[in-house]
Amino acid sequence: MAVGNVPFPEMLPLNGVRLGTAMAGIKKPGRRDLVVIELPESATVSGVFTRNAFCAAPVAVAKQHLEHCRAQGRSPRFWLINTGNANAGTGETGMRDAHASCAALAEQVGVSAQDVLPFSTGVIGEPLPMDRLLAGLAPALESLSSDGVSWQHAGQGILTTDTRAKGATATLEVHGQQVTINGITKGSGMIKPNMATMLGFVVTDAAIETPLLDRLLRETVDHSFNCITVDSDTSTNDACMLAATGTGPSIVDEGDVSAFRDALQVVMTELAQAIIRDAEGSTKFVTLHVDGANSRQEALDVAFTVAHSPLVKTALYASDANWGRILAAVGRAPVSDFDVNRVVIDLGDVRLVENGGRAASYTEAAGSAVMAQPEIAIRINLGRGDESATVWTSDLSHDYVSINADYRS
Amino acid sequence: MAVGNVPFPEMLPLNGVRLGTAMAGIKKPGRRDLVVIELPESATVSGVFTRNAFCAAPVAVAKQHLEHCRAQGRSPRFWLINTGNANAGTGETGMRDAHASCAALAEQVGVSAQDVLPFSTGVIGEPLPMDRLLAGLAPALESLSSDGVSWQHAGQGILTTDTRAKGATATLEVHGQQVTINGITKGSGMIKPNMATMLGFVVTDAAIETPLLDRLLRETVDHSFNCITVDSDTSTNDACMLAATGTGPSIVDEGDVSAFRDALQVVMTELAQAIIRDAEGSTKFVTLHVDGANSRQEALDVAFTVAHSPLVKTALYASDANWGRILAAVGRAPVSDFDVNRVVIDLGDVRLVENGGRAASYTEAAGSAVMAQPEIAIRINLGRGDESATVWTSDLSHDYVSINADYRS
CATH class of the missing domain: 3.60.70.12 (L-amino peptidase D-ALA esterase/amidase)
Incomplete structure (x- = not known):
């Protein structure tokens, strides 16, 4: 794909x-x-x-x-x-x-x-x-x-x-x-x-x-x-x-x-x-933009942690607005002392997370509409600095497993 | 599974x-x-x-x-x-x-x-x-x-x-x-x-x-x-x-x-x-033992790098003795100045890698026989110290993707 x-x-x-x-x-x-x-x-x-x-x-x-x-x-x-x-x-x-x-x-x-x-x-x-x-x-x-x-x-x-x-x-x-x-x-x-x-x-x-x-x-x-x-x-x-x-x-x-x-x-x-x-088995093109970081490296660390999460990648594949997985991945990123109450996460133009939990304005219908698109932007503001980074990634599909289980690359 | x-x-x-x-x-x-x-x-x-x-x-x-x-x-x-x-x-x-x-x-x-x-x-x-x-x-x-x-x-x-x-x-x-x-x-x-x-x-x-x-x-x-x-x-x-x-x-x-x-x-x-x-979708139970490291943390870093590699995990699922993926994962582990010529990798009792490349004694048949087992041990000796660590992991299967694409956990 x-x-x-x-x-x-x-x-x-x-x-x-x-x-x-x-x-x-x-x-x-x-x-x-x-x-x-x-x-x-x-x-x-x-x-x-x-x-x-x-x-x-x-x-x-x-x-x-x-x-x-x-x-x-x-x-x-x-x-x-x-x-x-x-x-x-x-x-x-x-x-x-x-x-x-x-x-x-x-x-x-x-x-x-x-x-x-x-x-x-x-x-x-x-x-x-x-x-x-x-x-x-x-x-x-x-x-x-x-x-x-x-x-x-x-x-x-x-x-x-x-x-x-x-x-x-x-x-x-x-x-x-x-x-x-x-x-x-x-x-x-x-x-x-x-x-x-x-x-x-x-x-x-x-x-x-x-x-x-x-x-x-x-x-x-x-x-x-x-x-x-x-x-x-x-x-x-x-x-x-x-x-x-x-x-x-x-x-x-x-x-x-x-x-x-x-x-x-x-x-x-x-x-x-x-x-x-053209990533192996991909069905989604995902842009991860992290800003509000203390350093570009910190922004990259958060972006790559989310981009590498198999649970985020399978949710993207399923077009499932399972934003809890994005939150969990941000939370395990190697960033010291960060205040989750200042983190804001947007999926396309839909606010997912603010004040340490689900945004009050969030609706499942709005989240699902964004996830159904082939091109998805996730923006994560850490609320602690002025540095940023953008990372691009793909989803994790059955075809990724097939390609890598069947083909000796 | x-x-x-x-x-x-x-x-x-x-x-x-x-x-x-x-x-x-x-x-x-x-x-x-x-x-x-x-x-x-x-x-x-x-x-x-x-x-x-x-x-x-x-x-x-x-x-x-x-x-x-x-x-x-x-x-x-x-x-x-x-x-x-x-x-x-x-x-x-x-x-x-x-x-x-x-x-x-x-x-x-x-x-x-x-x-x-x-x-x-x-x-x-x-x-x-x-x-x-x-x-x-x-x-x-x-x-x-x-x-x-x-x-x-x-x-x-x-x-x-x-x-x-x-x-x-x-x-x-x-x-x-x-x-x-x-x-x-x-x-x-x-x-x-x-x-x-x-x-x-x-x-x-x-x-x-x-x-x-x-x-x-x-x-x-x-x-x-x-x-x-x-x-x-x-x-x-x-x-x-x-x-x-x-x-x-x-x-x-x-x-x-x-x-x-x-x-x-x-x-x-x-x-x-x-x-x-009982890992989601798992068909293999894999023991990664790293020794010859300078510190336990270094041994853990190498073990987890291999354990997290989607390419190693799909090869395990396929029972494919694609040892090049193990070598590539070891090579990208966050370990500074390590001499690949001293690294020895064994798959069960079969030597895969020594002297910077495939072991002379290795045969595909021997590697495949180990990979076909449900329980697999991979031993990696870094040849630079006396510390070690053992990590256990699972493979990456179609069922893992299905479970996480279909089920909101």
Whole structure:
């Protein structure tokens, strides 16, 4: 299931950026499962990666290669992505396979192995089927294209349990020239990114120095991918990459940085929300807004406690205005000394809780009418400060259980 | 569903302790839903309560009354328990109702209202149906009995989504005299007790001074009720009570305290495990043992991270030896600087993970054979210290979703 109809957007080509895909049969035949993204020499590249201690071999190698290129004063030229196998929990063999994949691609295109960053997604703990992956490189390279539609094909080529390709695009004007930002992402389960998500690839044709690129990626991810959760499970393979090709105008002045960051935030947030709209088994898209907190972290703690509650998630699935479960989840959030009498909880435009209990104005009919919608906003005011946070999540359905009990992801 | 066949044990009567039940029709007619437990004047009483900030009115009143009695140098005489309504999230009305329930019982038995501790369980946020509750007091008092079977009736009278009454009993010999410990508990969903569970009532005929009773309750709950989780949701109404009637031998000497604590721990652990065996929709009883940790808290953090992972829980439901999900959950646990190459994970007697990846000796057939069992042990050695913890949990099934999507608990 998935919430709403979210078509893949039309994307403009980016100068010097080409995308290619192949059906390598890594897990199943007849589907795109290998993606190559080529960046121009002028590009700058930034990445954030999972904080899972059991991070996958490709994550370790991508970090190494990115660091190596930076030390040499250049940027990586290729992102190599496979679905169907995460190459995680694979020990030494996994590291060898990730390195060998990069080396094989590098040889075919005439760059060094460190110019290739590898990414994998799929089942954890199985060895990467290297013969099929390596055989897929040539057809993927042959299909390299800068057409807008190549972004959609790449979006398809990175999916696992996702039901649809996810992309977002934005344009802005800098010094009279158009700047474009294109991004794709995948993810549907094992989603509670910590510093990144599994997987996001965003490219702009602006020119942005590496330190600024790093900062923009970190800031926009913190308010997008790091604010979503399907099931609280942080993946071993999360990565979100941002490249600026350097072929367009330079983003340097404060005003340009601010305008660019706003556009980038729109793309990042759309991509992150696209993951939640396509969460495994989801029937609801839920926005949790917490304000009146003493700190952003406190607001996030409350929002994630509610977002992870199986009882809140099953009530959302049932369209049951069982607000007692929201109250119970807020009450167990890791916030010290909070005064429940100051907490106000709204479901859409219906007040649920005030003065420590059910709002006097609340009616079951009004609550049920909001819960019946596919898109639901829950607003929690803690009444103790000025900080806030917004988190997006999905419900917990029979299909979530079926997908994860029947499918080895 | 429930795991295994766990009959209610035969219990010995305790001198001066009587239990009565009534069918008050608080939520539905024709089932025991009101319980009165009478304790002798000689008793000492201890309790631990939920840390949920939105704690229910009866929790607040029970704490007040217990404190009041202690300040007066006496112990509460009655525990009054209803199921079908939690009297939580009910604001001022809820407090008034809890006080009025105690006062009504106190008047009928000739004690003061503070001698009655109230407990409620059931739906959150509905007002307590006071007329039906008050009408049920007389029949409950008429049925007061010290028979062993009255414990089983009381066990039935506190259930909500539970499928069976849960009791545990133990005897030990102190100075040539027999000491008995009887306990009942309830709980099946919204179970991740924090300092207590919803609800446990344990009584012994030993004589134990209040400070020691408090310590024994805290210590044994920390290794039983505080080590279970169904769905990570800490209830608003959790409470675990321990009373020592004082009619039997005194527990004072170190050796006696140690022997008594061991027996009490057996009762507490059996009750806590009974909740997990009857967890909502459960088909598996899972023991998570973490050792090699730097602290007990670290071991608990890892154990609960795995126990709360929806992906691990659905794999357990599917009997799928998808050990990559266990590895991913361990890797995202809040433990700083841990070396994944030292982590060893065993599923029953099958080694899953060592040296940062799948164990060389692992076979899918061996893993699947363990996962097919209804009782599964997962052992995680972090390889960095000498501390350990054991946590018990259940799987996540279609029935869990059905129970919580269809039933307003």
